[in-house]
Amino acid sequence: MSAIAATLKPRKAPIQERSATTVATLHAAAIQVLIKDGLDRCTTTRVAERAGMSVGSLYQYYPNRDALLAAVLEKHLDAVADAVERACHDLEGMPLASLASGLVIGFLRVKLGDPEGSKALYGVAEGRGGGDLAAKMQARIVAAMSALLASAPDARFDDPVMTSAVAFSALAGPVRLLLKGEAPAGFQDDLQDQLIRLLTAYLQSYSVGRGTGR
Amino acid sequence: MSAIAATLKPRKAPIQERSATTVATLHAAAIQVLIKDGLDRCTTTRVAERAGMSVGSLYQYYPNRDALLAAVLEKHLDAVADAVERACHDLEGMPLASLASGLVIGFLRVKLGDPEGSKALYGVAEGRGGGDLAAKMQARIVAAMSALLASAPDARFDDPVMTSAVAFSALAGPVRLLLKGEAPAGFQDDLQDQLIRLLTAYLQSYSVGRGTGR
DNA sequence: TTCCAAAGTGAAGGATTCTTCAGATATGCT
């Protein structure tokens, strides 16, 4: 837990129901402002205004702007990690090709479900503790994928953690490209097929009966 | 050219030699501040101070802070694009396996040459026109790689642009992971081998004599 | 050596943003 972690944690937990609503509204507003005005202009006042409340309410739950943004980011990253973990669970024991397509489909669904929100959060993940949260998500996903790979009946991975980390980040790259709008025309149309092909090919290089690949 | 592009361009070009030095010093200082203090605290005054000059000098060449950061980022992205283009040129006509390792090695060399600088610039690439610059670099690289793939003797790519975009961003993902320090222990040691394996497998899925793979 | 343009200086105005806190309201229990 880094030194700044303490100052990034929520200030107090909602007790009554209306405060839970307030926090939820705050999160939604933060994302909306992030999308419409960008990270720089995602100010504490603007978020409160968008949420239809006063700044004071915001500071009742978060000690500062970054804590709010961190909370929003964490929620998103947790959703992603949950989705991948679930996919890993469902794919247990299946052959490589199935793992690849299942993972890609699951990942794309959760990431492309709210494209604008996903895009807006990339910026948040850059600074102020976003790295720690991203690392945490990474760790969860790598752990789940490692276990999955180890259970594959038709392959043997000498370093499942390494393979998982490379595999997942290799999927994340193109998705980021798409979300950020830096991709060529028609990128989205074939993305899923291409990622499945990519992951399948990578994983199958570890197929039994194909040598260690080295 | 977006609306803000004009305000992000340098203000005036260096004429005398000492001004060229000033600009170079400014760039170096910006990167140092970026590394040591982070994007938020990479302020116009701090950069000038680090560069050993007054703020006024900075504003002589850049209309605002973002223009300076954009210039620094652009230089880095151009270097990356140059490196990949050069690699593509040198690999012309070679078999798939050679292309894969050549591209990976070239990309890693330029990106990992100055790890701290590369890392610091990720944040800059997020906001203020960084996307446009990244897109430009992407376009250059995809163009070069597409031509290279089309020239491969042992494969037939039905959509070289798509394949190149996926391939490059798939390499960029793990590299970002490493640079951001969110990777598992020992990640760096095997990264090159793993990326070569990844890219080779992906490209070879288009090998002649292996079907179109759809 | 003389002189003009290039380059550099840095204090200060203008504009935001963050965050606090004393007071006003709302809620739910007795």
Place this chain on the structure above:
DNA sequence: AGCATATCTGAAGAATCCTTCACTTTGGAA
């Protein structure tokens, strides 16, 4: 109804930061 507590409000102080510009210094051509 009455009370204790949970929430909410929003003006204002404190802290930065951005950017300008009138002035000084340096470079080099005539």
